[in-house]
Amino acid sequence: MKRLFLSLLVLLVLATASVAGAGWWYAHRSLLLSAERVDFTIPRGVGMRQAATIIERAGVGVDARALALIARIGDRAHRIKAGSYEVHAGITPWQIVLKLSDGDVTQGELVLLEGWTFRQVRQALESHPELEPDSAGLSDAELLARIGAAEAHPEGLFFPDTYLFDKHSSALAVLERAYQMMQVRLERAWGERDPALPLASPYEALILASIIEKETGSAADRALVASVFANRLRIGMRLQTDPTVIYGLGEGFDGRLRRVHLDADHPWNTYTRAGLPPTPIAMPGEASLRAAVQPQKSDYLYFVARGDGSSEFSRNLADHNRAVNKFIRKRGG
Incomplete structure (x- = not known):
């Protein structure tokens, strides 16, 4: 009886080691991607299981359930951060988990230049490949209302700067940031006037x-x-x-x-x-x-x-x- 128990224990240990070894192998193997680079966005409030599904559907050749399990075993599932990410060929499931938990996000960039007119600003916004063109089709008055501006004319209301954003962000949201930035800079300048x-x-x-x-x-x-x-x-x-x-x-x-x-x-x-x-x-x-x-x-x-x-x-x-x-x-x- 004692020998049988020991045999079963050995088999259990071996089985556990085998599963652990397979899990380690899967977590560190290179994944196939649908393209050389795959982009995906994790919205705020999304848990690891939902994030894993988003990643799988984006074209990353990973099993969503396995990815969520790896994150949980690695004590990272509760630490994932929202944002835009990009992965390249050769990435492993564990590297994806690390990206999500470290917040290794990729960001788009919009440059608004000093001296630009509002017509040029709109063109830059609505043609940007990494922004959702939700300002397109709006009149200037509608656009100003959407970003909470009280002014009747949009010219000059936006601060020229480089704006970073999560890919696929709203163009209006970026424009609102530029508007608020100008409000802050203008108020400060006015307070220091001669x-x-x-x-x-x-x-x-x-x-x-x-x-x-x-x-x-x-x-x-x-x-x-x-x-x-x-x-x-x-x-x-x-x-x-x-x-x-x-x-x-x-x-x-x-x-x-x-x-x-x-x-x-x-x-x-x-x-x-x-x-x-x-x-x-x-x-x-x-x-x-x-x-x-x-x-x-x-x-x-x-x-x-x-x-x-x-x-x-x-x-x-x-x-x-x-x-x-x-x-x-x-x-x-």
Whole structure:
């Protein structure tokens, strides 16, 4: 009887070792994938069993029940993290479990550039291969309502930056982040404004910052460009800035600004209308926001591009005309 018990015990140990060995082998064997790279997303609140099913259905050649069991035996099942993942040929079930529990996620990237118009922002959003284009087909007003914006016009409301997101995220969700970021940066800039600033609201600061963004090729000149516009606003002099005119012309602008364009009145024509235009004309960056609310002290009223990205500043029209002759008309002195 004793010998029988010992024999059964040995068989049980051997069977257990065999199962453990098979489990170890399965956990560390390379899996077949439906493609060289397979992407999948684990939603928030999903348990290991559901995650394993998502992974199997995505095209990873793993048995979902076995993957969930491996995670449980390895004490990782309760530690999986939501997000977007990608796996490559040669990955093992245990490596997948480690990816999920370590949160080794892959993220998409959207770059919004300083000086972009909202039309360019929408194009980047809705053409991004890793974003769900849920903003497509919405009017600007509908889009603003969806992200909780109170403004009536979308131009300039989004902060230019690099935004990381889980793949297959909502385009509107990313856009809302950019909107909230601009709100934070604008509020902070407005709180640090020069007390003598000739602007009545943060939105006016945003408008001026957008003009500075489009007018400045040199970072060193930004605060002086801001001072020219601030000085003009103080004395009621028209801003007379080409980028606002170009913005008002819209998609019909062919790249060459003519006298007829400067004379044609519209809300963004700062040659025909005093004060700021009704909306921003682009997305300003942090430096332009800061320059708009803290312009450098100067008595300059004019500037002209030198052609190398920098500007020539003048205090009076006679000096400005000489600068125009030198740098624009190339007549010298």
